Amino acid sequence: MRVAVVGAGPAGIYAAAGLVAAGPGHGVRVLVDVFDRLPTPYGLVRYGTAPDHQRIKEVVVALRAALAAPEIRFFGNVEYGGDLKLAELRQCYHAVVVATGAATDRPLTIPGADLPGSHGGADFVAWYNGHPDVPRDWPLTARSVAVLGAGNVALDIARMLAKPAAEQLATEIPDNVARGLAGNAARDIHLFARRGPADAKFTPLELRELAESPSVDVSVDPVGAEVSAAEEAAIGRSGQRRTVLRTLLDWVGREPTGAARRIHLHFRAAPVSLLGDERVETLRTERTETGPDGTITFTGEHRDWPVQAVYRAIGYRSTPLPDVPFDDAEAVVPGTAGRVVDLDHQVVPGLYATGWIRRGPVGLIGHTKSDAAETVGSLLADLAALPDPDSPGPEAIVELLRAKKIDFTTLAEWDRLDAYEISLGEASGRRRTKVVSRIAMINGGRDT
Structure with a gap:
């Protein structure tokens, strides 16, 4: 058959x-x-x-x-x-x-979502992974950035934006990505989640990785970080969810060390609009509350955050x-x-x-x-x-x-490209250096 x-x-x-x-x-x-x-x-x-x-x-x-x-x-x-x-x-x-x-992003259906500076997380992930069908350059001029989402992809995006390029050279990032990250202007990365910390979809390992760089401070905003008895009970015996919650609560109000870049996690802050004349200038969020049955209600309490770029990581489609x-x-x-x-x-x-x-x-x-x-x-x-x-x-x-x-x-041609990428990486002390051009990928690393 x-x-x-x-x-x-x-x-x-x-x-x-x-x-x-x-x-x-x-x-x-x-x-x-x-x-x-x-x-x-x-x-x-x-x-x-x-x-x-x-x-x-x-x-x-x-x-x-x-x-x-x-x-x-x-x-x-x-x-x-x-x-x-x-x-x-x-x-x-x-x-x-x-x-x-x-492999595509779920749409963000709020006013201003189409403004320049509003990015799909999947597109950014494809860029820093060297996907052959995305542009070679990425605009990294924003000093203050918002990441929307409460899953591992949101953590990855926040970490990639915060972690200095020099600390990522040991990985398999392509050369064009290394150059782009070296010029990254981001200093404050704000991650926003609609629900409270007890409902975060992070896994413990990925969450802990957020704070491993000595060049990055990580803290949780005390506003919205409270955990109700109902939320605590909903976690039940899930060791993974309890570990995530304990880590997040340990970071509440964490004092900065003076690191050059900072990641701020905000809970119960739902994005409701992106504002700006010609591009993103402000993210507006609304405070939410979680009821005993797990439903979210909006309180009408708004807050504006000056940001120059927004990355949505609210799910793939x-x-x-x-x-x-x-x-x-x-x-x-x-x-x-x-x-x-x-x-x-x-x-x-x-x-x-x-x-x-x-x-x-x-x-x-x-x-x-x-x-x-x-x-x-x-x-x-x-x-x-x-x-x-x-x-x-x-x-x-x-x-x-x-x-x-x-x-x-064929598989033989993939093996040839695989070996070539590894050899490129070894030459510069890296695990591998990805080839990005589709033509070069087909030709085992050659652009012709």
Whole structure:
């Protein structure tokens, strides 16, 4: 049986590996081709995880081992919907699994959100991770910056804005990012959360990392940092949430050490508008209160914060895929147990989904793995009903891509680029130096 997986992040690779491993138990050998619009695999592990989070990035060792299975092939620099359509994939495969994730920002629906100086957090994350499809330069002229959100992405953005470039050179940031951060004018970074500290979605490790730089002071604004008995009880026995809350409360009113840059965390402060004549000059927030049932109410008490840039980190959003059903309200591909359903709630034969495109941008990599396992189980349970492709041979897709003159990459070419980036980093005492140009990525580091 031949299966196409669209998306080479963890969700797609876990699905491919799961199919290969579980197929023999269902009496079938499964061959999987994994496609990605980028020349490289690993998705948000490579382009969404902060460069200094090497512990998280170590998951690529397991992902690379999965891709090395003889039953799996990687095709990079192939865009679904542009280079390949669903009908063309169906001609070559018994089933198609979409695993394209969620890489765009949820919209910020407040007045002034479109002013210059208002940035999507996902765009900034893509920039500092060297994504080939974003500009090489980023405006870092603001001295006072606001970050909106109470999750790990908001922490990453605040830390990247506060941490001096010299302290980040040991990571894998590209050269253009290192140059940009060296000229970063930010001195005060304010992080705003709508709810109180007991409801923060940070993980303990990422929160503690915020205060590890000797060049950065971190404090929590006492206003809004109070914790009610109901909020304390809602945490229950969650050791992780209690650790986060204890850390935040330890930082309340923390005295500054005189560090050159400062991160200020503000709770119960909901953004209600961005103000400015031609660009962002002020963020207006409104004080909130949390009721015993967890609902938020707005108090009418406003405060203005002079800032010159705002980064929203209020969540990722998936985007529709051509010819694949999409629930625009939930921003997911609708389905049941990984089977895609159409607008009439009927199962679409041979079409499956996994990862964030299926369940929304929640959960960590472990959740993605279990999600892929469920999709794999559904697909293999449907073996007898899967439609036969017109061109099932393994070379059919290769011939089609070559006929379309698509300059696709393979796992061997990724390995060559991987080795090249590591060698670039070693030459300057870094873990790796990322290649940013798409052409250079395709050519193993060369721009021609």
